[in-house]
Amino acid sequence: MMYLISALWSYIILLICLNSNIIGGLALSLPDSHTCVVGAGYSGLAVSRYLKQFGVNFTVFEASRHVGGTWRFDPHVGLDEDGTPVLTSMYKYLRTNTPRQTMEFGGFPFPDSTPAYPTGTCFYKYLRSFVKHFDLMPNIHIRRLVTSVKWLNHHWELTYTQTDERSNHTVSCDFVIIANGQYVRPTLPMLPGQDIFNGSIIHSHDYKEPEKYKDRRVLLIGAGPSGLDLAGQLHNVTAKLFHSHHLVYNQPKFSEHYFKKTDVEAFTMDGVVFKDGTFEEVDDVIFCTGYEFFHPFLDQSCGLTVSGKFILPLHQNIVNIRHPSMSFIGVVNKVITRVLDAQAEYIASLIAGKFKLPPQEEMLKIWLAHVFKLQHQRKKIVDVNTVGADMDQYFANLTMEAGITRVPPVLSEIRDFNAKNRLEDLLHYRDYDYEVVDSMNYKRWHNGGGSRGEECPVEI
Numbered sequence: 007m008m009y010l011i012s013a014l015w016s017y018i019i020l021l022i023c024l025n026s027n028i029i030g031g032l033a034l035s036l037p038d039s040h041t042c043v044v045g046a047g048y049s050g051l052a053v054s055r056y057l058k059q060f061g062v063n064f065t066v067f068e069a070s071r072h073v074g075g076t077w078r079f080d081p082h083v084g085l086d087e088d089g090t091p092v093l094t095s096m097y098k099y100l101r102t103n104t105p106r107q108t109m110e111f112g113g114f115p116f117p118d119s120t121p122a123y124p125t126g127t128c129f130y131k132y133l134r135s136f137v138k139h140f141d142l143m144p145n146i147h148i149r150r151l152v153t154s155v156k157w158l159n160h161h162w163e164l165t166y167t168q169t170d171e172r173s174n175h176t177v178s179c180d181f182v183i184i185a186n187g188q189y190v191r192p193t194l195p196m197l198p199g200q201d202i203f204n205g206s207i208i209h210s211h212d213y214k215e216p217e218k219y220k221d222r223r224v225l226l227i228g229a230g231p232s233g234l235d236l237a238g239q240l241h242n243v244t245a246k247l248f249h250s251h252h253l254v255y256n257q258p259k260f261s262e263h264y265f266k267k268t269d270v271e272a273f274t275m276d277g278v279v280f281k282d283g284t285f286e287e288v289d290d291v292i293f294c295t296g297y298e299f300f301h302p303f304l305d306q307s308c309g310l311t312v313s314g315k316f317i318l319p320l321h322q323n324i325v326n327i328r329h330p331s332m333s334f335i336g337v338v339n340k341v342i343t344r345v346l347d348a349q350a351e352y353i354a355s356l357i358a359g360k361f362k363l364p365p366q367e368e369m370l371k372i373w374l375a376h377v378f379k380l381q382h383q384r385k386k387i388v389d390v391n392t393v394g395a396d397m398d399q400y401f402a403n404l405t406m407e408a409g410i411t412r413v414p415p416v417l418s419e420i421r422d423f424n425a426k427n428r429l430e431d432l433l434h435y436r437d438y439d440y441e442v443v444d445s446m447n448y449k450r451w452h453n454g455g456g457s458r459g460e461e462c463p464v465e466i
């Protein structure tokens with residue numbers, strides 16, 4: 007805690023010193039400019055749609071052979087058929103844990119009859135239908151893994167590996183948009199004895215399907231969204247499912263094979279000792295311990311402080327204050343997916359010259375005020391990109407500054423209800439459909455559950 011506060015202060019002092027080098031006045035749009043986008047997941051696709059709509063010349067660089075990012079299931083573990091790291095964390099039978107209304111692109115809803123919590127496969131189909139509808143494919147260059155982004159002589163130099171040929175290429179960009187995903191690098195703790203454990207250990211990033219765990223003794227560690235969802239997938243398949251976590255929630259009646267455990271004390275060769283002193287024999291361990299930001303390609307010349315938990319200083323959690331022709335989609339925590347679409351519209355509007363940023367000194371002042379407020383609320387620097395409960399205000403702020411579509415408050419209402427209800431009724435919260443009535447109100451009704459969840463009327 008002391009360390010964090012002193013680190014925070016050194017950033018502030020550093021930035022105040024840097025301030026004197028910063029020049030104001032920021033109309034960003036340039037004639038004949040070229041914009042480079044890293045990643046063709048939801049975020050990269052969202053910004054492509056707006057860039058195209060606003061007549062901006064742009065190219066998307068996508069590492070895999072596919073659009074859709076994490077929503078595409080890939081059976082490979084580790085490396086894909088091109089020897090590129092598998093970046094998607096999708097698994098079989100996933101259904102969204104948030105109503106689709108909070109995930110839809112602006113003005114591009116799912117067909118009305120789509121269940122509120124579609125399958126991952128259905129969401130992927132929706133993303134592909136979006137690409138087709140807005141004819142985005144010509145701008146998307148696949149099998150290009152971006153390895154470096156540098157600021158050099160007043161433009162960006164972006165270097166990528168063309169994965170089919172293993173050749174490296176550098177292109178010049180006036181603007182660069184980083185949309186490489188929020189859930190990229192698994193957080194893998196190293197617990198005592200882990201290296202001598204004889205069973206299998208994976209992170210949920212590499213989990214693919216429940217079938218593999220049939221009749222096995224499995225330990226899940228963690229009860230974030232992945233841990234809770236995997237508990238639902240595995241409790242009735244495994245011989246024994248141990249679930250080590252300390253989340254306080256209304257635990258549903260899992261099968262008699264499910265055992266809640268305390269935190270792990272240490273691994274042995276054939277099992278695990280827990281903090282309460284109990285021991286269990288275990289065959290497989292799945293760490294559901296979350297993800298970190300991962301931007302290994304950002305060169306020092308970008309002028310940012312980058313870590314797995316935060317990036318600073320960013321204006322509106324989007325624009326690199328040191329070099330405002332660089333922006334980010336998805337460096338923001340505890341928000342709905344629709345936020346990514348709003349950030350995309352904001353960035354495309356900026357590049358298209360639809361609004362001007364404040365001068366850099368002013369952006370820095372606004373950012374510092376935000377940091378002081380965090381400190382006042384006894385929050386830590388790791389919370390610098392967290393929007394959370396302020397999400398509706400965030401939407402309002404983006405609209406106020408950039409004139410983009412106002413995302414209605416009802417989506418924040420749905421988010422809040424769903425977050426609570428999921429912890430109240432984990433096994434059945436998806437058996438409902440939702441309808442947005444107006445900008446403040448929605449309806450929700452039981453839909454009978456069962457195979458209703460698998461319906462996907464999306465046409466490609």
Ligand SMILES: Cc1cc2nc3c(=O)[nH]c(=O)nc-3n(C[C@H](O)[C@H](O)[C@H](O)COP(=O)(O)OP(=O)(O)OC[C@H]3O[C@@H](n4cnc5c(N)ncnc54)[C@H](O)[C@@H]3O)c2cc1C
Nearest residue numbers: 045047048049069075076095102103151152186187189343
């Ligand atoms: C398992 C899982 C389940 C989720 N479920 C939900 C849910 O139910 N509801 C919800 O609202 N949100 C959910 N999310 C959040 C989800 O991340 C967002 O919905 C959305 O997919 C984010 O899109 P993105 O484009 O920012 O990132 P991604 O989908 O990760 O896409 C990033 C793209 O960038 C590419 N890329 C990465 N690095 C490079 C590079 N160096 N060079 C070139 N290309 C690169 C990747 O290949 C990928 O295509 C879930 C996330 C995960 C991991």
Ligand SMILES: *[C@@H]1O[C@H](CO)[C@@H](O)[C@H](O)[C@H]1NC(C)=O
Nearest residue numbers: 038039040041063064178179
């Ligand atoms: C778009 O930018 C690329 C890369 O700079 C350039 O080669 C191309 O001619 C540009 N296209 C248009 C229509 O301006």
Ligand SMILES: *[C@@H]1O[C@H](CO)[C@@H](O)[C@H](O)[C@H]1NC(C)=O
Nearest residue numbers: 153154166167172173174175
């Ligand atoms: C291409 O770049 C990568 C990453 O920087 C590097 O490891 C590799 O050696 C380069 N390959 C060639 C052929 O230069």
Ligand SMILES: *[C@@H]1O[C@H](CO)[C@@H](O)[C@H](O)[C@H]1NC(C)=O
Nearest residue numbers: 203204205206274275276277
């Ligand atoms: C370790 O695992 C192997 C194969 O899974 C098994 O044959 C061996 O008996 C195990 N050793 C111990 C000490 O559990």
Ligand SMILES: *[C@@H]1O[C@H](CO)[C@@H](O)[C@H](O)[C@H]1NC(C)=O
Nearest residue numbers: 237238239240241242243433
């Ligand atoms: C296990 O439970 C899930 C729902 O929690 C259900 O979809 C699945 O069919 C069940 N599987 C078995 C083998 O009973």
Ligand SMILES: *[C@@H]1O[C@H](CO)[C@@H](O)[C@H](O)[C@H]1NC(C)=O
Nearest residue numbers: 372376393396397399400403
């Ligand atoms: C919205 O803008 C106000 C005024 O600049 C600021 O105080 C507040 O922190 C912002 N809130 C969010 C969530 O961005």
